Amino acid sequence: MIAIILRVVINALGLAVAAWIVPGVEVTPAPTHDKTLGIVVGYLTVGLIFGLVNALVRPIVQLLSLPITCLTLGLFAIVINAGMLMLTSWITTYMPFGLHVDKFFWDAIIASLIISLVSALIGWLTPSRK
DSSP: OHHHHHHHHHHHHHHHHHHHHOTTEEEEOOOOSSHHHHHHHHHHHHHHHHHHHHHHTHHHHHHHTHHHHHHTTTTHHHHHHHHHHHHHHHHGGGSSSEEEESOIIIIIHHHHHHHHHHHHHHHHHSOOOO
16 A cells, blocks of 8 residues: 555656646646645646556557557657656546646657656665565
8 A cells, every 4th residue: 555655656746847847747736725735636636647547558558559669669658658648637637636738749758758767766766665
């Protein structure tokens, strides 16, 4: 259970860094009385949805796109990550708060690279249970 919560927090931190760096990526806060609480809830909720999309949809897309991923020597994985970010953006349009990505090409691609780098860095820094 702790690993799932840690993964959601890492996703939320990656989304926060991407929203801070990329001007076309924005996470709208949850409507609460406290603005800071709304921002934290917004990022954690989007991080949870992004984690669910990556856990449920991404393996299927990776399997179906395996030939083109091999043909591009793995570079198509960046496009798959950006697609998962756009899918998360689309899912959160049905909520009063969520993720908004302006354009697939450059905004989503750069944001997915930033999220991957932040997740890898934080995952490298946190101790693993073995």
